[in-house]
Amino acid sequence: MTKQGNFIVFEGIDGSGKSTQIQLLADRLRQKNISYYMTMEPTYSPIGSVVHQILAGRVKTDNRVLAALCAADRLDHLLNEIDGIAGKVSDGYTVLSDRYYFSSYAYQGVDMSMDWIIHTNEQSSAILKPTVNIFIDIDADTAMERIMKNRFHQELFEKKSRLQKVRENYLEAFEKLKNSENVLIVDGTKSMEEISEQIWTGVEKYFV
Numbered sequence: 699m700t701k702q703g704n705f706i707v708f709e710g711i712d713g714s715g716k717s718t719q720i721q722l723l724a725d726r727l728r729q730k731n732i733s734y735y736m737t738m739e740p741t742y743s744p745i746g747s748v749v750h751q752i753l754a755g756r757v758k759t760d761n762r763v764l765a766a767l768c769a770a771d772r773l774d775h776l777l778n779e780i781d782g783i784a785g786k787v788s789d790g791y792t793v794l795s796d797r798y799y800f801s802s803y804a805y806q807g808v809d810m811s812m813d814w815i816i817h818t819n820e821q822s823s824a825i826l827k828p829t830v831n832i833f834i835d836i837d838a839d840t841a842m843e844r845i846m847k848n849r850f851h852q853e854l855f856e857k858k859s860r861l862q863k864v865r866e867n868y869l870e871a872f873e874k875l876k877n878s879e880n881v882l883i884v885d886g887t888k889s890m891e892e893i894s895e896q897i898w899t900g901v902e903k904y905f906v
């Protein structure tokens with residue numbers, strides 16, 4: 699029987715360095731001959747594509763509809779037969795996911811209670827809990843600087859006040875989840891290499 703893989707989730711506001719660190723962790727896993735699979739939320743499934751449209755401001759809706767769509771996208775992301783996370787993990791892949799529980803709520807979740815968001819995720823968490831949730835924490839000023847420097851155009855939701863609120867939401871959620879989930883909080887203002895080392899130190903025990 700194949701050994702189960704791990705499920706490593708990266709969370710953080712835009713510009714915090716998630717995709718950079720996923721790439722660096724993937725490089726490390728490749729050198730160690732550990733098979734991995736990279737994915738993200740919202741997905742680009744039919745449901746996830748609608749979520750992307752809403753987040754970009756091209757489709758108007760309210761938070762309840764968005765929350766329901768996100769929950770549906772997450773369930774598909776977990777369980778679909780082609781590239782569902784649960785199947786990949788049971789096939790022995792280490793799945794590296796750019797966001798999971800908080801994905802889309804991160805931006806629209808400004809007006810939602812984190813208790814409620816955690817509650818809506820209990821179903822997914824009962825099916826497959828992340829091995830570790832890595833929260834790359836940076837302040838909204840640094841995030842905005844990086845976004846302004848590196849993007850041709852800003853998304854509608856990338857505003858400093860929102861990023862700040864979202865960061866607070868993340869911290870509140872992780873404080874509440876810390877007894878039921880493995881949460882690793884890393885300082886995202888350090889150098890890419892330092893963060894990558896800290897992440898590896900935090901996750902390598904799961905790879906032995």
Ligand code: ADP
Pocket residue numbers: 710711712713714715716717718719844845848886887888889890893
């Ligand atoms: P995210 O996926 O969280 O939005 P990215 O990994 O795309 O973040 O990083 C956003 C930008 O910031 C990129 O241009 C990246 O090169 C840069 N960046 C990422 N990590 C760091 C870091 N530790 N220090 C300085 N710049 C960084």
